[in-house]
Amino acid sequence: MKSFASDNYASAHPDVVAALADANDGHAVSYGADPWTARAEEILRGHFGARSQALLVFNGSGANVVSIRAVCRPWEAVICADSAHVNVDEGGAPERIAGVKLLTVPTPDGKLTPDDVRARVTRIGDEHAVQPRLVTITQTSEYGTRYSPEETAALARTAHELGLAVHMDGSRLSNAAAGLGCGLGDLVTDVGVDVLSLGGTKNGMILGEAVVFLDPALAEGARYLRKQTLQLASKGRFLAAQFIAMFESDLWRRNAAHANAMAARLADAIAGVPGATITQAVQANGVFAVLPRGAADAVRGQWPFYTWNEAAREERLMCSWDTTPDEVDAFAAALAAACAG
Numbered sequence: 001m002k003s004f005a006s007d008n009y010a011s012a013h014p015d016v017v018a019a020l021a022d023a024n025d026g027h028a029v030s031y032g033a034d035p036w037t038a039r040a041e042e043i044l045r046g047h048f049g050a051r052s053q054a055l056l057v058f059n060g061s062g063a064n065v066v067s068i069r070a071v072c073r074p075w076e077a078v079i080c081a082d083s084a085h086v087n088v089d090e091g092g093a094p095e096r097i098a099g100v101k102l103l104t105v106p107t108p109d110g111k112l113t114p115d116d117v118r119a120r121v122t123r124i125g126d127e128h129a130v131q132p133r134l135v136t137i138t139q140t141s142e143y144g145t146r147y148s149p150e151e152t153a154a155l156a157r158t159a160h161e162l163g164l165a166v167h168m169d170g171s172r173l174s175n176a177a178a179g180l181g182c183g184l185g186d187l188v189t190d191v192g193v194d195v196l197s198l199g200g201t202k203n204g205m206i207l208g209e210a211v212v213f214l215d216p217a218l219a220e221g222a223r224y225l226r227k228q229t230l231q232l233a234s235k236g237r238f239l240a241a242q243f244i245a246m247f248e249s250d251l252w253r254r255n256a257a258h259a260n261a262m263a264a265r266l267a268d269a270i271a272g273v274p275g276a277t278i279t280q281a282v283q284a285n286g287v288f289a290v291l292p293r294g295a296a297d298a299v300r301g302q303w304p305f306y307t308w309n310e311a312a313r314e315e316r317l318m319c320s321w322d323t324t325p326d327e328v329d330a331f332a333a334a335l336a337a338a339c340a341g
């Protein structure tokens with residue numbers, strides 16, 4: 001089965017699987033004190049700068065919760081887009097586990113602006129109100145749109161002026177960097193992000209994400225928080241080996257660039273289907289479109305994909321590192337046929 005439902009539906013890249021098999025040899029010290037973890041951390045310092053500190057974790061929600069816990073005290077709050085994964089897809093973990101209030105902002109494209117942040121920073125010093133402490137942005141956003149380096153830098157400048165730190169949910173950071181033709185650090189370290197959730201799973205790993213602290217002061221105590229948040233792997237080498245496979249070479253870029261190219265091809269095909277409308281800029285590996293409902297449901301059985309916004313009848317179609325041009329073309333032909341019928 002192949003689908004356009006989610007990049008999480010995709011298989012793992014063979015290089016990742018091979019790296020796991022190589023690591024599966026003899027004994028290694030547990031809980032991240034192994035040579036694979038040391039190498040993965042070194043590779044991530046190469047991407048994000050010598051001062052950065054990475055902690056490997058199991059999943060993206062965990063990376064976000066550890067990041068928030070590292071920055072926010074119990075009376076502090078997090079500003080985010082209302083469509084942010086932390087707000088709508090983490091089962092309330094930021095509120096329940098990190099214990100913060102989320103201050104949400106409606107956005108048309110999933111992206112926050114400096115004005116959005118300014119508008120949410122109110123009642124500072126008023127003990128009756130939560131105190132905003134962190135801005136979290138998603139790169140690429142839940143709508144498949146991306147922040148340019150300039151946009152992130154402007155947000156970070158505003159946040160820092162207001163005394164807030166910046167977190168990036170970089171579940172699909174690789175797709176943004178591949179699309180912009182830049183390095184990972186160019187979208188993070190160089191533009192003022194303080195802590196990053198770095199994605200691996202959606203781009204060809206089996207599982208594994210990292211919390212990367214760009215501000216070493218925020219990393220203090222983070223190892224304890226990772227353990228408390230149940231995100232410390234005992235057999236850490238098996239997370240680390242995947243990171244080495246993904247980020248030592250340009251596998252992260254090749255996989256992401258391919259997924260992006262497949263989404264561009266898919267968007268071109270959908271744009272030509274009568275009655276279909278692309279609703280968001282296609283800047284990464286996702287395509288958002290309003291499709292004639294009968295036709296959408298007719299093809300969904302063979303090519304699963306999710307409805308993103310029921311009221312607007314907007315569908316979300318995701319491509320992955322293993323989506324093929326033939327699959328995109330076959331889906332487009334099936335959709336066109338369903339629309340014609």
Ligand SMILES: Cc1ncc(COP(=O)(O)O)c(C=O)c1O
Binds near residue numbers: 201
């Ligand atoms: C934007 C974003 N952040 C984080 C995640 C990570 O979530 P999970 O905890 O399922 O790994 C996802 C996964 O869908 C995501 O889309």
